[in-house]
Amino acid sequence: MPDTFETKKQEKTVVTDVPREAGVDLRLPAVVPAVPYPIETLVPQVNQQTPAVGQRVTRPDGRMHGLGQTKYIDDMSFPGMLHAKIKRAGIASARIVRIDTSAAEAMPGVMAVVTGRDIPVNSFGPSYQDQPVLADERVFHAGDGVAAVAALTEQIALDALEKVKVEYEPLPAVFDPVEALQESSHKVHGTDTNVYAKKTIRKGDVERGFAQADHVFENRFSTQMVEHVSLEPHAAIADWDANGRVTIWCTIGRITLARGDMARTLKHPMSRIRMVGTVVGGNFGGKNEITQEPVLALLSKKTGRPVKGVYSRGEEFTSTTTRHPIIMDYKTGVTKDGKIIARKVRLVLDGGAYCSWSETTLGKAAILSAGPYNIENLDVEAYVVYTNKTMTGAMRGFGAPQVCFAYESHMDDIAKALGIDPLEIRLRNAFGEGSASPTGQVLHSVVVKESLLKAAERFGWKEGRS
Amino acid sequence: MKGFEFVSAKDARHAVALMAEYGPKAKILAGGTDLLVDLKSVPEAPPAVIDITRAADMKEIKVTDRGLVIGALATHGEIMSSPEIRDRYPALVDAAHSIGAIQTRSLGTLGGNLVTAVPSLDSGPALVALEARVTIAGAGGSREMPLIEFFVGPRRTALKAGELLVDVVIPKKNLGKPAGFQKFGLRKGQALALVNSAASFWLDPAKKVFVDPCIALGAVAPTVIRAPKAEAYLAGKKVTPEAMAEAGRIAAGEAKPISDFRASADYRRDLIAVLTKRSLEGALAVAERNQKESRK
């Protein structure tokens, strides 16, 4: 396809009359003497206070950030670089009957179009390879990509997406994780069940514990979906050269894992793939796997040019991973003086359309769901289920914040009902040195009680309540 | 953004002429803080964007024989720092301050905020509580109407095709009328109002009673509304904390708030009661300060 074309659009992309004397404004600062760091090695003993605490250190990248000279992906460009945009399904569950890209391909300035069928191996994922790079046969959530365009400008690519015609046959969908557990529910991936991972932790005899308890408390807690909203959107540049070597500049935090996924999806030797992790404008767990990178690589292969893709803020919400909403049922048996003797926990994690880092999150959520408390009789069952929603994955804490909200709220309810001070009930149950976690790990350097007491003293817990 | 033509208007008259030339689909760019967001997502671009940011005659804030005239192009930042407004109308300053963040306040204009006419708009209630009027220019000349009638529905105003909001006037009779403004959002900065409320009244210096009380509420109905029952209750009543609290409760009963993901209708009603009481207290503080100063 020729680069030059005779339309109104042409004048918009030709910027030769714009002076490109950018360098004059990028004034370099003089180098100031570096801050010396202590270099003698120090191996602190357990529980020993190291001198690092309280020292002021600057960040090695702080100056570049403050000068605006840090080069994030969107600040980089290469000669002949094209811009890619992805068309999103906008329908949660459907069969793709046909995709017609001819009108888009015929548009001046459009250099290449790819669909799911062009992806050599159209599945990836860190635990289960259940996620397509672009939806081909089926759409599993509204944020699924169905086609991608590389064009001379971002706006031409966006205009071309409107000309990509996709015919859908709508299918049933499921959006509620509890409903997704039921046998009669729509099965997102057509398998027997929507449950794709389960963790069980059993310790002691929880039913006997409840029988012995003076009081049994039950409550349900739930949390919502949360997007990382890193200030820099997902961005990447792919360059497939004439020797078949692909270079990807990307914001991914785990480039080695991503390299494996690239090799798989592109069916290309890993040795021919080079991933360059650039400075990332915020990750928080949301940039831990590939997103558009294989698409950009294929567009680059088709056009012989570097291709850049930057997600819009809207795509960040619909088409990248989020934090799991969890429905958490707690049942806790306590003695009248507030000692927890039995706890039953049921967690249902809303996994969205694909697994992503759900399995990891599930494990952490399950292990931590009992809280930092010694509980003799414990029964935890945790499930993660598919729904036709944006996939959930890694985010700061991997499931820990959700269960912490539940067990601490539950603890407050119990304390209130028993008339025990909320701090006191925690001290009576908290882990100590040598306590074992629910999965039997013996814990050292445990300072739960000390931390609670110190915090209570610092912010005036007692004074505030009297 | 999809392509469009960009034309700049020298003044209000030029803007009206350009609107006639480019037709009703052309968009007016005043501050752009809403317009550009819309233009980035519209399926079809307008034929032209008429930039009125350079129309100096629509920017002035001054006291004339019509009253306090605030040009439609005065930015929220300019309203906050205007010597005509800064000390005399804390309610207008607070309302302007509650809009967006500094970046939006240095671009966003009073006229743009009013023309957008979202139910939660922050500049509306304080002006309605001061019984502001608007001037509208069109090809056939200009007309005036009370601001409260300018709002027709959510995102709908009384502007007809080819018409331009030129200025907002606080009428002479209300010059210096003490007023208070309160907004409650989910954050202190850059948040939409769950409820906003403004109140004004003259304080009778001898009898210490409410004279001409006026209460306006935002984000609790399709447009900014007055609370006539609460106003009637206050008129002539002795200024006391109890009376102000009761007026808040009455006002809460006069609104029709909705439940949405930001807050429930019940919560909004509670907010109306509290915020109305506080905006009355704000107006009282201004009134007392004014009386103290006039005695000096």
Place this chain on the structure above:
Amino acid sequence: MTDVVLRVNGRERKASVPPETTLLQLLREHLGLTGSKLGCDVGDCGACTVIVDGKAVNSCLMLAGQVDGREVLTIEGLATRDRLHPIQRAFEERASLQCGFCGPGSIMSAKALLDENLDPTPQEIRDALAGNLCRCTGYTKMIEAIQDAARELRTEKSARTAP
């Protein structure tokens, strides 16, 4: 095409751009000044903050045509060859930036504040930063840095005005 002549960081620049070009695109794509960032493109995050005629604005919400004849200051215009701007130095020393993406915008907001008010209260600083979102949650250190910078700028000013 819209022709614009403006001053950017004290230097006159000319450009002929499509009318729908935003100020941010003009700076980043046509003038090569990539310090201002695109975060949300709807005026919420403040990563694109620049100073136009002395006022902090979201450059993603202005059209290039609007800045014709105006004075624009971007993050690239703060440091000189000899030294960092006191705000930049304070941000570096206080490690106020983590991923750094919000940094240029936050620093420009701070600059607009300190240009008008050399002795801001913490509340005034918060107000000035309300339109700059930092997802690494580093506001406290930014506020401290802005206080440091204000102190330094006050000292400089009194040294200049001293007889």
